[in-house]
Amino acid sequence: MKIFLTGGNGMVGKNILHFPKAKSYDFLHPSSEELDLKNYSALSDYIKLHKPDFIIHAAGFVGGIQANIANPVKFLTENLEIGKNIILAAKDNNIKHFMNLSSSCMYPRNAKNPLSEELILQGELEPTNEGYALAKIITTRLCEYIHKEDNTFLYKTVIPCNLYGKYDKFSPEHSHMVPAVIKKIYEAKVSNQNQIDIWGDGLSRREFMYVEDLADFIFYAIEHFETMPQNINVGLGFDYTINEYYQTIAKVIGFEGTFVHDLTKPVGMKQKLIDNTKLTQFGWKHSTSLEAGIEKTVDYFKKHVLHD
Numbered sequence: 001m002k003i004f005l006t007g008g009n010g011m012v013g014k015n016i017l018h019f020p021k022a023k024s025y026d027f028l029h030p031s032s033e034e035l036d037l038k039n040y041s042a043l044s045d046y047i048k049l050h051k052p053d054f055i056i057h058a059a060g061f062v063g064g065i066q067a068n069i070a071n072p073v074k075f076l077t078e079n080l081e082i083g084k085n086i087i088l089a090a091k092d093n094n095i096k097h098f099m100n101l102s103s104s105c106m107y108p109r110n111a112k113n114p115l116s117e118e119l120i121l122q123g124e125l126e127p128t129n130e131g132y133a134l135a136k137i138i139t140t141r142l143c144e145y146i147h148k149e150d151n152t153f154l155y156k157t158v159i160p161c162n163l164y165g166k167y168d169k170f171s172p173e174h175s176h177m178v179p180a181v182i183k184k185i186y187e188a189k190v191s192n193q194n195q196i197d198i199w200g201d202g203l204s205r206r207e208f209m210y211v212e213d214l215a216d217f218i219f220y221a222i223e224h225f226e227t228m229p230q231n232i233n234v235g236l237g238f239d240y241t242i243n244e245y246y247q248t249i250a251k252v253i254g255f256e257g258t259f260v261h262d263l264t265k266p267v268g269m270k271q272k273l274i275d276n277t278k279l280t281q282f283g284w285k286h287s288t289s290l291e292a293g294i295e296k297t298v299d300y301f302k303k304h305v306l307h308d
């Protein structure tokens, strides 16, 4: 099977390409320099030329809370434009199998947890990442509409919870919580600093999955695509407090100092746990524990981020 993967240079993309099962498939994964998804005609020509059997859309303009707050225009327009282009270019070239990657950010901020797939567009979004969420909602709906108009087009959306792991971004302006905390605690440890700030009271809950588990899900989904639900959450089914992430990372790194809560800083949603009922029915479950995932990520950070 020939698979066109967008975002092959990104965290999710690299974990897909480096997953052992990837060897059984013929992957096309141009970088943004080779193929800019903002250019519809170049994209359509590329699909026409290579005739992939399956497209996985894992490209996006992605970032943490600070980047989202600073650049709402870009988070909305880039994600909308590349999402719309790849979905329509796939359809216009009669590609029947399309897996769209969305994000749990698109669920309403005040919805009852766990967040089920039916809650899309049922309430106000979290303002700190609204632009990104709007783009994700529109591309998710576009996949639904295409399938509704012609059910031979299987255009389906995977909604992962937050991810962390190998190939994550660790620079403060781009990083998500887990890599940012790994960097912060590691630097505190090597500089003998014994106190670390946590934004907010640390009691907000977050669901982070180790990214190789998402890669495992994606291969499972490719193999069972006909029966995969139209929109499917992919997560752990449970979550941890921010304090628990700090404590686990501190334990793995060997930091023995204390944590201080900075109550003046924004914390985002109180909880964002996605419902895994459909995922369980579909027959898949994650396999990496938080501690094992953090150990692998800290190992990656030490070997590839500090030394490359």
Ligand SMILES: NC(=O)c1ccc[n+]([C@@H]2O[C@H](COP(=O)([O-])OP(=O)(O)OC[C@H]3O[C@@H](n4cnc5c(N)ncnc54)[C@H](OP(=O)(O)O)[C@@H]3O)[C@@H](O)[C@H]2O)c1
Residues within 6 Å of the ligand: 006, 007, 008, 009, 010, 011, 012, 013, 030, 031, 032, 033, 035, 036, 037, 038, 057, 058, 059, 060, 061, 062, 082, 101, 102, 103, 104, 159, 160, 161, 162, 163, 164, 176
């Ligand atoms: N990371 C998470 O925690 C998380 C959680 C849930 C869902 N997701 C979803 O998973 C997907 C991938 O996320 P990620 O964390 O892997 O992001 P990432 O590491 O930032 O990678 C995104 C990739 O998108 C590519 N890209 C951006 N603009 C492009 C353009 N105009 N043309 C072609 N390629 C372009 C980039 O390619 P180049 O490097 O070649 O420029 C980049 O490698 C996104 O849809 C995201 O919403 C991520």
